[in-house]
Amino acid sequence: MGLPVTSGRVRMLKPLLAAGFRGLSAAARRERPRGLVYERHGEPAQVLSLKDIHLAELGDFGVHVKMISAPVNPSDINMIQGTYAILPDLPAIGGNEGVGQVIETGSQVTSLKSGDLVILADSGLGTWRTEAVFGEETLLKIPQEIPLSCAATLSVNPCTAYRMLSDFGILKPGDSVIQNAANSGVGQAVIQIAAARGIKTINVVRDRPNLHQLVERLKSLGADHVITEETLRKPEIKELFKKIPQPKLALNGVGGKSATELLRHLCHKGTMVTYGGMSKQPVPVPVSALIFKNVKLCGFWITQWKRENARNKEQLRDMIGELCDLIRKGLLVAPACQEIPLVDYRAALEASMKPYVSAKQILLM
Ligand SMILES: NC(=O)c1ccc[n+]([C@@H]2O[C@H](COP(=O)([O-])OP(=O)(O)OC[C@H]3O[C@@H](n4cnc5c(N)ncnc54)[C@H](OP(=O)(O)O)[C@@H]3O)[C@@H](O)[C@H]2O)c1
Structure with missing residues (x-):
């Protein structure tokens, strides 16, 4: 264009x-x-x-x-x-x-x-x-x-990323998070906010002709690992999880098989938060993930969060304030x-x- x-x-x-x-x-x-x-x-x-x-x-x-x-x-x-x-x-x-x-x-x-x-x-x-x-x-x-x-x-995607990284269990520096649609607005904010907190990210994207460029861009934002949906399905991916802790949190903006793959790599008692459904497919959950891994499945909607916190805007102002600080420091673009x-x-x-x-x-x- x-x-x-x-x-x-x-x-x-x-x-x-x-x-x-x-x-x-x-x-x-x-x-x-x-x-x-x-x-x-x-x-x-x-x-x-x-x-x-x-x-x-x-x-x-x-x-x-x-x-x-x-x-x-x-x-x-x-x-x-x-x-x-x-x-x-x-x-x-x-x-x-x-x-x-x-x-x-x-x-x-x-x-x-x-x-x-x-x-x-x-x-x-x-x-x-x-x-x-x-x-x-x-x-x-x-x-x-x-x-x-x-x-x-600022008010939709970084706020969504901030809440999902804050409200679904305690993540300490060194812990890891896995997410699909990592190049989305939400995904880019997740990468940067997580990096600012010392949390490692495993970022899944769809394959494309200019993949190398996209990988470089996400890494320049602070992504630790960027892999395609196809690579995530391969057995060799186990090697990656020997180098970093298994993710405590999975962030799903896609649904379908992509979400099932995230679940496969989640740690025991880990949580998957679904916030989007870009593939327009439901989220298939293997019974084994529920029984043997005891994973938690949650949803998140920033509109609802803001409405629930509307009466007292303090939490919203605090979050916007923190995000603006990251922007000023060049840690969130x-x-x-x-x-x-x-x-x-x-x-x-x-x-x-x-x-x-x-x-x-x-x-x-
Ligand atoms: N729940 C909430 O509070 C909340 C808040 C913000 C956003 N959202 C939702 O989060 C999602 C992302 O929003 P955004 O503004 O960050 O999006 P965005 O910047 O427009 O990016 C769209 C993303 O979706 C991917 N995508 C598109 N079609 C796909 C498909 N068929 N299968 C797999 N991936 C696909 C794109 O990947 P490619 O580059 O490969 O096309 C890209 O990563 C949307 O569903 C949005 O409604 C939810």
Whole structure:
């Protein structure tokens, strides 16, 4: 497609903030808010259209936000297709995460001010738009120095990776974790957060013509071992597990045979957390894994976690704070991404649904 692929380290926020909203031309400021709207469920490229939208009243507790960028995640696609666990009322605006800058706040808003950089604390609010009025409680302020691509992709995948590495048993430095779809947004965050904690990762990916490049990229993020689904099935793989402890935790974003293979390598009483089903296949569990290994099978959904922790946002703020610290230290970078102007949304949607792309599509508003 010839569009630039950036690593997430490259685009920094400062130049954009330096221009600031005061720097925008009067014509740009008068531009009507627009968003990617769908009135029925179906294939995203067919049912979404870029339309002028009306903003909600600011009221006392509203926050007027100029959206800067927002990624296209698999759950956004499923929501538009109508197959996701939560569906907004129609017509709706696509997108569940992203980063924006506060333009104006309602008179009773205390936690945010004009110029603050914000991300969304909840899903289903529609981020593929140029402007929005969100409730104060749905926004989280993040530090200005965070690179934009990190900010835009912070609230879903790194949070999921963080919780899965924190909430399913104690992992000590030197312990190991095995995961499939290791090149996904979640997978890349798992690699980096685990590496920062001294936890070893065994990362399973699908074979592809440019495998070597992908292996190098994941290793540069801190992956200890990167292997293909096919290699994981071979008997020789036993050699690998002589060098590192058998994984206590398996993270499954794929399902099907890939999940069964993860289970085969899990340690006695280990846990497999399923968070995604990219193969659209169920998770077959051998009886022997349950009886002789006594493995635990769990699921995780970040949306539910955020809702359960919504009343007291302290845990969410702490997690975002820790993730921002890792970003500042250069230990957590955004997934490889491809930035696409909002008007070219169809290209972004298409690329996001293609296999072996290994780049997160980011819409620039
Ligand atoms: N439960 C939660 O809270 C939660 C939170 C975030 C994400 N998720 C889920 O996690 C999954 C990954 O999300 P993401 O944003 O990280 O994805 P992403 O960055 O778009 O990457 C998609 C990943 O899925 C792999 N994949 C696609 N089709 C596949 C197939 N048929 N078989 C095996 N692998 C396949 C891709 O591998 P290739 O490069 O080989 O194509 C890639 O690794 C999605 O299912 C998403 O809904 C769940």
